[in-house]
Amino acid sequence: MTLQTDDDPPRIKQRVAEQKAETDRRNAENGAANDPHHGHPGEFLTADEVCVMIGGRQRPISxxxxxxxxxxxxxxxxxxxxxxxxxxxxxxxxxxIDARAAAQSGGGQ
Structure with missing residues (x-):
């Protein structure tokens, strides 16, 4: 991949701002704007990230x-x-995780 040098800096900044706005718009449509556990469904997580997803940031599981x-x-x-x-x-x-939580909350009633 080569860097194009014919673009001037304001044009590059404008393109970056447009891409960020598009990403923010898509996240808002998907309800993922401020959810750190939300992302692209096919995205991969490490073991530590799964531990935080299950237990939360304050008390992740081991x-x-x-x-x-x-x-x-x-x-x-x-x-x-x-x-x-x-x-x-x-x-x-x-x-x-959501299915397990639903089963636990529904099973106790």
Whole structure:
């Protein structure tokens, strides 16, 4: 990829501002404007990010607990995009967490 040098700085700044506005518009449409757990459904998460997603920023679960949840079939096992790399898909993981929360809140009534 080569950098185009024929654009002047104001034009570049305008293009960046337009791209940011478009991203913000899409996020607002999807209800993801201020939700740190929201992102592209196919985006990959690390184990630490999944731990925060499940337990929250103040008290994330431990990695050991994450792998216990996997063993209990509550959370799907990670994908391995490369050898030695474990990642979870954001959308799938969010859906599993939401389904579990709904089952727990509905089961206690």
């Amino acid at each position: 990695r050991a607990t994450l792998y216990r949840l996997i063993k209990l079939d509550i959370i799907s096992p990670p994908e391995h995009p490369s050898p030695g790399i474990s990642r979870w898909r954001r959308g799938k993981t969010r859906a599993e």
